[in-house]
Amino acid sequence: MLEIRDLHVKFHNRDREAVAGISLTIGDGEIVGLVGESGSGKSVTAMSIAGLLPRKQCDLSGDILLDGEDLLHAPRSALRQIHGRKIGVVFQEPMSAMDPLMKVGEQVGEVLRIHTRMSKEERRARVLEVLQAVELSDPEAVYDKYPHELSGGMLQRAMIAAAIVIHPTLLLLDEPTTALDVTIQAQILELLKKLNAEWGISMLFISHNLNVVRKLCRRVAVMQRGELVEAGSTDQVFFRPQHPYTKRLIEAIPTRHGKETL
Numbered sequence: 001m002l003e004i005r006d007l008h009v010k011f012h013n014r015d016r017e018a019v020a021g022i023s024l025t026i027g028d029g030e031i032v033g034l035v036g037e038s039g040s041g042k043s044v045t046a047m048s049i050a051g052l053l054p055r056k057q058c059d060l061s062g063d064i065l066l067d068g069e070d071l072l073h074a075p076r077s078a079l080r081q082i083h084g085r086k087i088g089v090v091f092q093e094p095m096s097a098m099d100p101l102m103k104v105g106e107q108v109g110e111v112l113r114i115h116t117r118m119s120k121e122e123r124r125a126r127v128l129e130v131l132q133a134v135e136l137s138d139p140e141a142v143y144d145k146y147p148h149e150l151s152g153g154m155l156q157r158a159m160i161a162a163a164i165v166i167h168p169t170l171l172l173l174d175e176p177t178t179a180l181d182v183t184i185q186a187q188i189l190e191l192l193k194k195l196n197a198e199w200g201i202s203m204l205f206i207s208h209n210l211n212v213v214r215k216l217c218r219r220v221a222v223m224q225r226g227e228l229v230e231a232g233s234t235d236q237v238f239f240r241p242q243h244p245y246t247k248r249l250i251e252a253i254p255t256r257h258g259k260e261t262l
């Protein structure tokens, strides 16, 4: 279980806190959506959890606990271990997250090389398994390809494979389908649902697409200007929004008929 308690993030070169005291829990096997306008602090929240914030450029306070382990205040070497082994991260642009000169299979297995004592053969076997799990056909062929040889949808599957290859407890997804066309987006969402159901991985799913969030997430949290203005079950937030900002967000959901018909 992930527990965020009163998290504050303030970049030195900014006047306002990027994250201004949020508290949020993600239960085991749960998918929680994080929505809110651009600049509201969603990615900074995810980066705080993943340990990816430039620590020298910001002040952090509060607590982030994963299964009781401290993700914010532990010594660096311990943090690197916990982050590497227990948290997987998938961002919007798969191409920019990949090393163009390294074979896809090697990149997917990189985290195993760093964080486990698996042999080369064991790593290759695990990578092929996980390429299969993300439903890339012909994993053997994909293993030896370079990133530019894969389509956007295939690359995002490979990124998901890289994020889950070490069997993390938590997957952070920051707009993972935004760069993909609608059909591929739907396939990736099905894949995430499957991984959640079969592997029991908890997920934080950040998206601007509220329709997608509604389909995927059991609970949703809404951020505005660094604060969590509303959090609750997806049904509750979508059908009975309490905060004026959430109401505006929901009203703005585009539909085929121009009128909201959830």
Ligand SMILES: Nc1ncnc2c1ncn2[C@@H]1O[C@H](COP(=O)(O)OP(=O)(O)OP(=O)(O)O)[C@@H](O)[C@H]1O
Pocket: 011, 013, 014, 018, 036, 037, 038, 039, 040, 041, 042, 043, 044, 045, 054, 057
């Ligand atoms: N490295 C940084 N240095 C200074 N300010 C930053 C840094 N990263 C983010 N910020 C600021 O923190 C605030 C929150 O940004 P964040 O990227 O979390 O927003 P977001 O909700 O993810 O937006 P979007 O939906 O556009 O991705 C913004 O004001 C942003 O400019």
Ligand SMILES: [Mg+2]
Pocket: 042, 043, 044, 174
């Ligand atoms: Mg963002």
